[in-house]
Amino acid sequence: MDGHATGLLEQLAAIVGRRHVIAQGEDQEPYVVDWRGRYHGRSVAVVKPASTAEVAAVVKLCAEQGIPVVPQGGNTGMCGAATPDASGRAVVIRLDRLNRVRAVSALANSITVEAGCILADVQRAAEEVDRLFPLSLGAEGSCMIGGNIATNAGGTAVLRYGPTRELVLGLEVVLPDGTVLDRLRRLRKDASGYDLKQLFIGAEGTLGIITAASLKLFPRPRASAMAMVALPDIDAALTLLGRLRGTLGDRLSSLEAMSRGQIEVIAENVPDVAIPFALESPWYLIIELTDTLAGTDLRTPLESVLGQALEDGLLTDAILPESVAQAEALWRIRHSVSEGSKRAGHVVSHDSVVPLENQAAFARDVQARIAGVAPAARIVMHGHIGDGNIHVLAILDRDTPGIPALAARINEAVDDVTTALGGVISAEHGIGQTNTARLGRVAAPADLGLMRRLKALLDPGNLMNPGKVLPPA
Ligand SMILES: Cc1cc2nc3c(=O)[nH]c(=O)nc-3n(C[C@H](O)[C@H](O)[C@H](O)COP(=O)(O)OP(=O)(O)OC[C@H]3O[C@@H](n4cnc5c(N)ncnc54)[C@H](O)[C@@H]3O)c2cc1C
Numbered sequence: 001m002d003g004h005a006t007g008l009l010e011q012l013a014a015i016v017g018r019r020h021v022i023a024q025g026e027d028q029e030p031y032v033v034d035w036r037g038r039y040h041g042r043s044v045a046v047v048k049p050a051s052t053a054e055v056a057a058v059v060k061l062c063a064e065q066g067i068p069v070v071p072q073g074g075n076t077g078m079c080g081a082a083t084p085d086a087s088g089r090a091v092v093i094r095l096d097r098l099n100r101v102r103a104v105s106a107l108a109n110s111i112t113v114e115a116g117c118i119l120a121d122v123q124r125a126a127e128e129v130d131r132l133f134p135l136s137l138g139a140e141g142s143c144m145i146g147g148n149i150a151t152n153a154g155g156t157a158v159l160r161y162g163p164t165r166e167l168v169l170g171l172e173v174v175l176p177d178g179t180v181l182d183r184l185r186r187l188r189k190d191a192s193g194y195d196l197k198q199l200f201i202g203a204e205g206t207l208g209i210i211t212a213a214s215l216k217l218f219p220r221p222r223a224s225a226m227a228m229v230a231l232p233d234i235d236a237a238l239t240l241l242g243r244l245r246g247t248l249g250d251r252l253s254s255l256e257a258m259s260r261g262q263i264e265v266i267a268e269n270v271p272d273v274a275i276p277f278a279l280e281s282p283w284y285l286i287i288e289l290t291d292t293l294a295g296t297d298l299r300t301p302l303e304s305v306l307g308q309a310l311e312d313g314l315l316t317d318a319i320l321p322e323s324v325a326q327a328e329a330l331w332r333i334r335h336s337v338s339e340g341s342k343r344a345g346h347v348v349s350h351d352s353v354v355p356l357e358n359q360a361a362f363a364r365d366v367q368a369r370i371a372g373v374a375p376a377a378r379i380v381m382h383g384h385i386g387d388g389n390i391h392v393l394a395i396l397d398r399d400t401p402g403i404p405a406l407a408a409r410i411n412e413a414v415d416d417v418t419t420a421l422g423g424v425i426s427a428e429h430g431i432g433q434t435n436t437a438r439l440g441r442v443a444a445p446a447d448l449g450l451m452r453r454l455k456a457l458l459d460p461g462n463l464m465n466p467g468k469v470l471p472p473a
Contacts, residue, residue: 005044008065012047012091015057020048020097024088031072031092032084035139036342039080039433042088043070050097052172052180052211059209060178062091068463069093071205073116073147076139078349079432081151081204081468090466095146098211101125109217110169110186115146115210122215131217134161138335146210152202154428156334159386160253160290161218163428164201170214171197176207176459186214199454204430205465207458221253221290225298226327227306230281230317235360237285237385239314240305244287247305251298254288256334257390261380265395266333266340273336274329281316285385286334337382337391345378345395348407350414353389354423362421363390369413370394374406389427415442431469440471 012021022028023045032041044067049055062069068090072082084090095116102112106129113122119140126133135148137155147153149171154163161167170185183197200208231237237257244252260279267275289298299320309315321327341347354362363381370379374394383390394410396403415425419442431439440448448471455462455470 008061008067008091009045011061012045012058015061016047016049016054020050022046022048028092031075031094034080034083035076036078036080036347039083040086041084041090042086043084043090043092044088046072046092046094048094048097052098052174055093055095055098055209055211056174056178056180058091058093059174059176063177063461063463066461066463067091068466069209070465071095071146071150071209073144073150074118074139074142076143077147077151077432078351078429079434081430081432081465082147083433085467093209095144095209095211098146102212104129104131104217105186106131106217108186109219110214111217112170112184112186112212112214113145114212115144115149117145119143119145119148126217127220129217130220132220133167133215133217135164135167138338145213145215149201149210149213150203150205151430152428154384154387154389156254156256156384158384158389158428159255160250165198167216168197168201168213169216171200171210172212173197173200173208173210176461176464180211181208184212184214199458202430204432204469206455206469207464209464219292221292222294223291223296223298224327225289225302226321226330227287227302228277228319228321228330229285229287229306229309229315230277231283231285231314232281232316233360234283234363234385236309236314237283238356238360240285240287240309241356241386243305243309244289247301248289248298251289251291252287252386253290254286255384255386256286257381257383257385258284258286258334258337259381260284261378262337262341262382262393263333265344265378265380266336269340269343270336273332273340275333276326276329277317277319286330334382341380341393341395346398346400346403346407348377348394348396348410350392350411350418351389351426351429352392352414352418352423353387353427354418354421356386356388358421358423359385359388359390362417362423363392365417365421366392366414369417370410373409373413376400377410384427387427388423411438412441418442433468436467436469436471439469
């Protein structure tokens with residue numbers, strides 16, 4: 001390590017404490033490799049500040065010395081967005097010591113938390129005041145709320161509560177020059193100028209570091225009903241969605257689809273997941289209804305809609321769990337999708353979203369196009385069907401020759417179908433470093449131009465998570 005790096009480590013240690021600066025070496029490994037294991041970066045130091053003031057001081061120091069910074073939450077992202085490049089120049093700012101609940105109000109239905117709070121801890125803090133924080137996803141035990149906001153995470157409750165963007169009331173952000181932007185208001189109404197917090201939601205840490213957030217809470221569901229159904233085709237899922245919405249309104253809180261192949265991948269690769277039915281249909285759907293009024297009977301109307309659907313040939317089978325344990329076992333299948341797929345081979349995964357009425361066409365077209373480009377790929381799908389977002393995975397044998405070129409051709413095929421059907425290439429996982437070229441290929445020039453101008457305005461030195469989101473100019 002040269003004298004300049006040693007001097008930097010001393011300066012960082014003076015801000016956050018020596019114990020919270022991890023210099024190059026094995027101890028950095030968990031912070032410089034992404035969740036999928038695709039990117040192996042290096043960093044001059046991983047630092048763990050414990051307050052907004054410490055984050056601001058680290059960012060200011062790095063800005064003054066022209067050192068790139070990479071914000072990092074739980075490092076569960078899907079696109080290498082929190083992984084530094086291989087140059088070893090960047091400082092990774094890991095947020096896990098900013099983990100306090102600053103305020104919670106059952107009356108105002110709001111909670112203010114620091115960015116390094118684990119999502120499951122935010123959910124628990126809401127429960128303690130008898131409220132719900134509805135964001136829910138497979139990584140909730142390790143992803144952090146700052147990362148959720150920076151990626152505009154979706155998850156399984158979007159149908160009813162919207163993506164993370166719709167759950168944010170206010171943000172506190174450290175800008176690329178170290179200035180603290182305090183927009184941590186908990187106001188439901190605010191017509192006083194530009195809504196600046198929106199800039200940082202979904203920006204994947206390229207415009208600033210979120211240090212705290214005020215979030216919306218909701219009444220807790222006290223009644224629920226659930227079913228897992230087998231379908232002859234994806235069109236049936238959309239017809240069923242229309243009927244469930246028409247009958248049950250916004251009591252419909254989740255509608256998660258999985259192709260048979262997707263469940264087979266889970267069954268083959270995640271040993272402790274039980275599949276309590278024979279896999280004989282091409283599509284499966286988890287339906288969950290909730291209501292805040294204790295004692296509300298949701299099962300009877302659900303059975304009635306499903307009974308009619310069975311008669312009409314929209315379903316081939318249905319399971320309604322008899323206990324909480326059975327319901328959790330069904331959800332466990334859905335939550336094992338990422339783990340199972342990761343173990344199955346080299347996954348070329350997609351996060352397209354299309355208008356709902358085009359979703360069935362999307363699933364069919366994309367299957368045919370990928371099969372044309374990569375006949376040996378195992379094509380499986382899962383997704384949040386009610387909001388138009390189906391994840392298409394092309395799983396390749398790890399020893400397939402020429403994977404990068406093949407993956408690029410698969411991506412082009414999927415992106416062409418997505419854009420032709422009026423969609424975008426990422427609904428919830430983001431662009432990160434994996435998808436910058438894809439964004440460059442499909443985004444409108446006016447969109448990209450404005451994004452670049454905003455980035456240059458806020459971060460003229462291109463030091464805040466460089467190489468992420470924006471394609472190279
Ligand atoms: C098993 C599993 C299931 C998943 N399921 C879903 C799902 O259903 N829906 C979904 O949307 N995602 C899902 N994901 C992806 C991932 O969990 C989400 O993207 C999550 O929001 C990332 O949070 P994180 O704290 O791990 O962020 P990280 O991976 O650490 O970072 C992600 C991005 O946010 C930036 N960032 C992190 N913290 C901050 C901050 N405080 N300020 C500014 N920028 C910051 C990083 O620089 C990076 O660009 C899943 C992941 C796994 C492993």
